[in-house]
Amino acid sequence: MRDREALLAAWSAKDRGRAVLPADRAIVEDSASIRALIIDVMLAGGPEDELYDACAVLGRFIAQRDGSPTLASVTLDHAAEVLELGAAPWLAPARAAVAEGFTATVVEDAQLEALRTWEYPSCVVPLGQAGLAIAAGHPSDDEEILAAWAGRLAKAAALAGIRRAVVSGGELATAALVDALTLVGIEVNSAPRVR
Numbered sequence: 001m002r003d004r005e006a007l008l009a010a011w012s013a014k015d016r017g018r019a020v021l022p023a024d025r026a027i028v029e030d031s032a033s034i035r036a037l038i039i040d041v042m043l044a045g046g047p048e049d050e051l052y053d054a055c056a057v058l059g060r061f062i063a064q065r066d067g068s069p070t071l072a073s074v075t076l077d078h079a080a081e082v083l084e085l086g087a088a089p090w091l092a093p094a095r096a097a098v099a100e101g102f103t104a105t106v107v108e109d110a111q112l113e114a115l116r117t118w119e120y121p122s123c124v125v126p127l128g129q130a131g132l133a134i135a136a137g138h139p140s141d142d143e144e145i146l147a148a149w150a151g152r153l154a155k156a157a158a159l160a161g162i163r164r165a166v167v168s169g170g171e172l173a174t175a176a177l178v179d180a181l182t183l184v185g186i187e188v189n190s191a192p193r194v195r
Helices: 004-017 022-030 032-044 048-064 069-082 091-116 143-159 171-183
Strands: 124-128 131-136 164-169 187-190
Touching: 004 022, 004 032, 004 069, 022 048, 022 069, 032 048, 032 069, 048 069, 048 091, 069 091, 131 143, 131 171, 143 171, 164 171, 171 187
Parallel strands: 131 164, 164 187
Antiparallel strands: 124 131
């Protein structure tokens, strides 16, 4: 059996050589345990599901650390080169698993960032004299999500000393926000919806 540490070092060196972002180099070093697992599974000829899962974890790790898409797209090719596996039948699906893990994380992060724009104070405009205008445009139609969002907004507004609010937006989001604001003692006026 080939020396895992030597294989890991060679794989890491190839990835560092193709690094396009400073973060890529740190990611290569910090992902050693994931890479070691992938090497172990490859060398053992282990179950493909285990390999694909480990590759997806590597892709997520690269994205979570703000690594480049280039690193995510070439890393498995470098592993195959180091292991002298040529065009192994599992290589394309393993490469896809890294890409899917990377992409899923990027999409999830973008969705979370988009939702943050509906949090206090991003979705409000101060009106003076303890008043506030609130855009109730939260994109969810899930009542629990809207209730939690409205509760956070109402709490933040109350802690900021707000006593009056004008609310306008989607029907469900507005209703959730009116309920939450009223509960914390903020007087609410609902603006007419623009069609």
